[in-house]
Amino acid sequence: MRSMEVKGQLKIQEMAFVLVAIVIFLGLVALIFFSIRLNNIKNEAATLKEEQAAALVRHISGLPELSWDCPGCIDLDKAIALKNSKDISLNNFLELDYLMIEILYPLQKKGNCVIGNYPDCSQILLINDTKDFGVASSAFVTLCRWQSDKQQEVCALGKVYAAGKGVSR
Amino acid sequence: MKLFNSNKAQEEMVGFAILVVVVAVVGLIFLAISLRSSSSNEISSLLVQQFSESFITSTSECNLGTWPSLASFATVFDSCYNNPSSKCDSGKSSCSYLNESIPQIINSVWKIAPESAFNGATYKVIFKDRVSGDEKEYLSKSWGNCTGDSMGGESIIPDSRKRGNIIFRVIICLNK
Numbered sequence: 001m002r003s004m005e006v007k008g009q010l011k012i013q014e015m016a017f018v019l020v021a022i023v024i025f026l027g028l029v030a031l032i033f034f035s036i037r038l039n040n041i042k043n044e045a046a047t048l049k050e051e052q053a054a055a056l057v058r059h060i061s062g063l064p065e066l067s068w069d070c071p072g073c074i075d076l077d078k079a080i081a082l083k084n085s086k087d088i089s090l091n092n093f094l095e096l097d098y099l100m101i102e103i104l105y106p107l108q109k110k111g112n113c114v115i116g117n118y119p120d121c122s123q124i125l126l127i128n129d130t131k132d133f134g135v136a137s138s139a140f141v142t143l144c145r146w147q148s149d150k151q152q153e154v155c156a157l158g159k160v161y162a163a164g165k166g167v168s169r
Numbered sequence: 170m171k172l173f174n175s176n177k178a179q180e181e182m183v184g185f186a187i188l189v190v191v192v193a194v195v196g197l198i199f200l201a202i203s204l205r206s207s208s209s210n211e212i213s214s215l216l217v218q219q220f221s222e223s224f225i226t227s228t229s230e231c232n233l234g235t236w237p238s239l240a241s242f243a244t245v246f247d248s249c250y251n252n253p254s255s256k257c258d259s260g261k262s263s264c265s266y267l268n269e270s271i272p273q274i275i276n277s278v279w280k281i282a283p284e285s286a287f288n289g290a291t292y293k294v295i296f297k298d299r300v301s302g303d304e305k306e307y308l309s310k311s312w313g314n315c316t317g318d319s320m321g322g323e324s325i326i327p328d329s330r331k332r333g334n335i336i337f338r339v340i341i342c343l344n345k
Contacts, residue, residue, distance in 0.1 A: 018185075022192055029199045051215040058219060070226055072219065104278050105227070140219035142226045152237035157220075157227045157278065 053137035057162045060099070061141045065090060068144040073155065074101060076145040079124050080113055090126060097164035098136055099127035103143055105157040119145060133163040211319045211340060218322030220278065221339045225324050231257035231266045242267075243326045246335050250296055250307055251328070267294070267308055279341055281313055289313025289342035299333040315342035 061067060061074045065082055068075040079101055082090065090099065101124040113121035143158040225243040232238050233248055233255055240248070248255045249264040257266050271292055279287045294308035323338040 018188065022188070025192060026195065029196055033199050033202065047212070047214075054215050054219065072222055073226065105274050106230070107277065140216065140223040142223045150238055152239065153228075154239065155227045155241065157223050157274065 050137070053167050054139040056167050057137050057160050058139035058141060060094070060160055060162060061139075063090075068142070068155075070142065070144075072140075073142040073144050074158070074160070076101075076103075076119065076124070076143050076156075079126065080115065080118050083113070083124055083126055084115060094127075095165040096127050096162050096167065097129045097133040098162060100125050100136070100161045101141075101143065102159045102161065103156050104159055127164075129164075136161040136163040137167050138162075211321050214320035214322050214341075216322070217320050217339055217341055218324065221322050221324040221337050224274065224339075225326055225337055229266070229270065231259075231261075231263060233257060233263065243335075246294055246326055246337060247329045249294075250335060251330055264308065268310065271308075272310060272312060275339065275341075281341075283314065284344075286344055287313075287341050288344040289315035289319075291315065291319075291340040291342075293336075293338045295336040295338065296328070297333050297336055299331075304336075313342060315340075317345040318343045 058072055061072050066074050066078055090096070103122050108122040109117075109120050111117065111121050111123070113119070113124045138159050138161045141158050141160050142155045144153055144155040146152075147154040225241070225246065227242060228239050229242050229245050231240055231245050233240050233244070245257075245263050245267055249262075249267055253262065253264055255263045257263060259266070261269070272290070275281065275290050275292065279290065281287050281290055289311070290313060291311040292309065293306055296305045296307060297303070298305075319340050319342045321338065321340040323336050326335040326337065328335055
């Protein structure tokens, strides 16, 4: 009788161990599953933030001081004029620490644009108020100008980089 | 008595085996779900969409003999579909000009290389009929290693013959 009781207790113990093992196993699986899901959600949030910043940066191309007559297009001639203007400052209403336009294609000579080398240059730096502006958000735009020798408008593929309060809002 | 004990032991073994199988099945289901969510998928990306929109409005190096002398990429896409025999002043057909220049531009802009953040790309140019909704792919190319996630975007060019739209779709592959 005593032996039967011990055997029964052993069986109950065995069952309890198996149940504990199952619970631990399922817990681990659930932990892995939720950590993967959380990671995905974090990545999605980062992408959304990046896209929001890209949309805000592209919005800059719609400013009358820079716009060409198509959506997402920037007038390069206006941009270079604005860079050299002392009367108009984009920073008064854009709240940016950094704003730069880069020509990506067709490939241009590397270097900052000034009146002397324009349009054989690749970057127009419009705002650079601080060295510590962090990572600039960027957006693709079309960069257009009038090419007098061909008597037509010529548009290049470019990017606008911006950083500051106006972008991280 | 011995036979009775042996039967009981066998029953326990069967019970344990069933338990192991059930737990393994549950584990496999979880694994399959997690793997499916982490396997390669294409995310719609605003950045790639902006790229494709800016691309079609930019000026190509193809002179189709019409004014303005250098046509926009949108015009060359249209010319390639509606008049495949049309040629640029370089002597290349508009379609082969596109097939050569699009990968060059994508590689240059996105810096596609085996060790960079983007290691492959695909583009497709599709004509979508306005009435039937049928899609006909007339230009496409894939290159690089595209086994991981990718981001895609597209832009729409109205067909000059007003029969539908030309869709320029770009997919950029992310390096794992």
